Amino acid sequence: MTISQVSPKNPASIITSAQQALSVARELALAFRVDAAERDRERVLPFKPLEALFASGLGGITVPKHLGGAEVSAAVVAEVIAILSEADGAIGQVPQNHFYALEVLRINGSEAQQQRLYREVLAGVHLGNALAEFSSPSAHQRSTAVLPNGGQYLLHGRKFYATGALFADRIPTAARDAEGKEQLVFVPRHQDGVNVIDDWSGFGQRTTGSGTVVFEEVSVNADDIVPFYSAFERPTTVGPFAQIMHAAIDQGIARAAFNDMLNFINTRSRPWPDSGLDRASDDPLILDRVGQLAARLQAGDALLQEAGEAVDIAQRDPNASTVAEASVQVAVVRAWTTEVSLEAGSLLFELSGTRSALREHNLDRHWRNARTHTLHDPVRWKYPVIGNYVLNGVLPPRRGTI
Structure with a gap:
């Protein structure tokens, strides 16, 4: 039987370490950030930025070392996604499905399939996704x-x-x-x-x-x-690995909103009339809100790292206990980054005002991006799972949304 071969748009570099992956992600993020507001405002699809992303070698960072990849940790993958999402939340979301498919391949693919498809990915091939359907009564049922x-x-x-x-x-x-x-x-x-x-x-x-x-x-x-199907019939990391990347997208969006808020306060904002303050940045109420959000953002970084380590443990030794722990830790950071990304976008609105946000710098995109993306596997699914595990020792369900 003929084996289909796919060639990338641009041949890719090979990334060999976690440090290199993070460095490349930061370099790309600098370029992606420049036109992010305009792309969102005009809905300019990021074909060229994504071609650059996959030509950089980032698409191959989860490929196992024995097959030529860097095999970076889940925590590093999450940080790469967060870095890209901080620059442009839409670009940061696109590779999530690419890495998700590669995790399914790692867990369930045959040796021949892994060798061939991983080789394509290392060459720069970009994997998309076609999972969800409108025709079925449940998100987990497919008619295709x-x-x-x-x-x-x-x-x-x-x-x-x-x-x-x-x-x-x-x-x-x-x-x-x-x-x-x-x-x-x-x-x-x-x-x-x-x-x-x-x-x-x-x-x-x-x-x-x-x-x-x-x-x-x-x-x-x-x-x-x-x-x-068998990726969910036994304990595997397909679910928590997918979800930690979604948490990273929200964390990146939150960072972007926070940094744009700081820039606005320092360069554009004015204190209330008759407040006695020379600068808005001296306002104690603003200082309080900024301090609270800074602390919550830092906590999100720590939770993302901790959840990534739990996923790494489960990838090395997948069993009911390790996969459950990874799923719960990822649910914790997913719930946390949902709330922080929305809070960051809302505070930016509150302090900058709708006119400057909408017309001048398109700053409202951070809240819109967070509100849209956080409805993907919504937070209301997370807390009951966490509570049932902590209180009753009930293991989370095995599926891609937990």
Whole structure:
């Protein structure tokens, strides 16, 4: 059977260490930050920045060392995502699905699949996603099917919230096989029958390209089909690894809102008339609010590191106990960064005012981005899971949203 090969848009550099990964992320972030406000305002999709991101080698940092990658820790992956999200929250969200698919490949892919797909990723191939559907009554149910057709398979279905698919080289797609078991199909983006529609119209995260993907009788090789269902039938880190990156996106957005708020206070803001203050930065009420948020942001950094270490332990020794601990620690930081990102965006609004935020510097994008992204696996799902684990010792469910 023919094995499909996908070439990247630009050949990638190879990153060999965690330090190098963080350095490259910071360098890219400096460039991404320059036009972030304009991209959001005009909804300019970040094709070129994402090409630069995957050409930099960042897409290959989770590839195992014995297959040529840096195999960085979950904490480093989270910090890379946070750095990129601080520069541009939309760009920071796109690689989340790429790394998620690679974690499924690491856990469930055959040796031959790992060698081939990891080699593509190290060369610069970008993986998108097509998981969610509107047609099913539950987020965990799929109607998209991949069924035998002679010596190959045919993929048929419709997906939405397909973040990254518009920019990708392959689109890992959740589909049911003939037995009703869920598979992850690594579909080439430009395969006949694949139609990626730019119809995402969210009021935040506007340039993630999270629209619709339609598959119409797409021919698929068996070699591109990786088991998905079994990643949740046993203890694995697929769920907590996915979720820690979402927490990192929110932490990055919170940092951006906080830093823009500091800049506004120091350069643009004026004290209340007759306050007796020369500068707004001397206002004790502002000092109190800024101090509180600074402390909460620092706590978010610490929680992200702690959760990353728990995921690393579970990756090295996946069992019911380690995976449960990782899931709970990640749920803690996910809940925390949800609240802090919204708080940071709201405080920026409060201190800068709607006119300057909306018209001059598009500062409202931080709150819009946080409000939109934090509804992904919402915080109301997290606290009951944490409480049930702490109070009753009940292990979290095994799924990609915990």
